[in-house]
Amino acid sequence: MSRIEETFDKLRSTGETALVGFITAGDPDFAVSLEITRQMCGSGVDILELGIPFSDPTADGPVIQRSSARAIEAGMNMKTAMEMVRQAREFTAIPIVLFSYYNPILAYGAETFYRDAVAAGADGTLVVDLPPEESDELTDLWGKELDFIRLVAPTTPPERMARIASRASGFIYLVSMTGITGSSGLDSEAAASVAKDLKSNCNGLPVCVGFGISTPQDAAKVSEFADGVVVGSAFERLIESGLGDKDIAERVGQFAGRLKRSMK
């Protein structure tokens, strides 16, 4: 059983919803970013998503675009991201998911990526721009030690949901709205209705809902129908507003705690 599965099993037994926290690895730099992950892991985040920055993030809004640019500028790349996972593994046992666009992985090499991610202690991968139609070239080379998390969108028809889920592991990431990350206007009723369709088409895989969830109130609403709530841009907004502040990691941790406490 993978660490991700174990986490959901455990949460299910206590009736909790998972808080999936995303930050861009290396924003604003390696040391601060690592400290931020330490604070997040220690204050309620159940699954950590580390974004490996890409120069042209076409599914991301301005907040994550800027965080990616800062991280790249500060020297973050696949190799240093692997090192960050390795160092995070020293202080946390929660699942770590590597989140990226395909090009940085392609440049690093699919097999090397798998080997290094497993060795560093990562548990899963999510590649935003790699739909099932194109993902064989990456996953054919893989074993079972890394879950491959796939995306479902509100535009995905039910039969396609089933096809996507049949090739996913770990959990399904349901995009809450037709838009990019950090968008406003979360409609939790609409998202709940898509989640219901997805639930009957996903072989029992946990469903985590993300995009546009920025406050404890949002997280509370989504936790009523999702197995996990993904928060990303809101963390990055906080990091951006506190650039240079000594207590930024602590504040991110406190925000994670508030989110977690708001959830069912």
Added chain:
Amino acid sequence: MRAAENNSLVSSMPAQQLVLPDSKGHFGPYGGRYVAETLMPALIELERAYISISAEPAFQAELKLLLKDYAGRPTPLFRAGRLSAHAGGAKIYLKREDLAHTGAHKINNTLGQGLLARWMGKTKVIAETGAGQHGVATATAAALFGMECKIFMGKEDISRQAPNVLRMKLLGAEVVPVDSGSGTLKDAMNEAMRYWVGSVLDTFYVIGSVAGPHPYPAMVRDFQRVIGKEAKAQILEAEGRTADMLVACVGGGSNAMGLFHPFIQDKSEMVGVEAAGCGIATGKHAATLGAGSVGVLHGSKSYVLQDENGQIKEAHSISAGLDYPGVGPEHSWLRDTGRVRYESVVDEDALRAFHLLSSLEGIIPALESSHAVARALVEAARMPAEKILIVNLSGRGDKDLGIVEKLTAR
């Protein structure tokens, strides 16, 4: 134009290159659909709609009429006598896409996609633009079809291609400035894709090059094939035989694909010309096929300019339309198979060709097309006088007068 002939996306023509892409949109290892899931259903819907609607005789008839009466096709194939004499070799013919409505070949594609959008019942269109030619052509089609239109354009390009910005606004389009990255075509395309992710339910994205996710590379190529089909008939009429060489500039590569594709089974040699900017050795260039490596950008796998970490590099060219760190996937395939030879031309030589064609033939070319003219002069000089070379004069240079004046004064 017969439907089956135009619609090579689903054709069963014998030559290997003509049946490409495969059903998943791959040209050999290139192409495909590397996009966020939100867009996948829309791309699948677009592919289906394109295959069925473009096979409709009524659609083809409507498009043919628009290309003739609205865009002014066929564009002439002009024998450039003084330019040929200057080169001192092969006979140079110019395929005059600069004479098409809006001043470039881009209108062929935007009328095609605009009409398709209308047949699909879409009322809003968006597009990215570099030099502004595709933006103007999209705004034109949107005006003609009565559609709402938003054009994404990099801030750097807005300042260097001001006349086209004014034209787009006059045509009723909203020009959205993009200031991320280097504020050029790549960034405009990023922003257009982001906007499309949020508006995909009612908006048609008119991509201007043979780039982007499937079915765009094949669809744009098919709408641009009219260039090569006309040129093939015209050279036969003028010379009684086909051309020995075809030369076209390549940014994303739509004018080159349009000219080359109908000749691909023939023996004609083909040369694609990329922008070498300040010189490939300086790193400030846009020679994706000449100096790039395989990667994924803007929804397809192709050659890209990138660093060792897979971060996309900024391109550089005097010409906004070639200033792009990617290239259409079919060009990558044609490069690897050797069917097309790709060369590059530095800013300075393109500028020289710009002046030369203006003074020798009374034709002011776009800076993009000037790259093709510059390389054609080199190629023609190496060929005997009875040989025939066709250059795709993809656009006119009015939009570039400001930048040329600035550079020439320096």
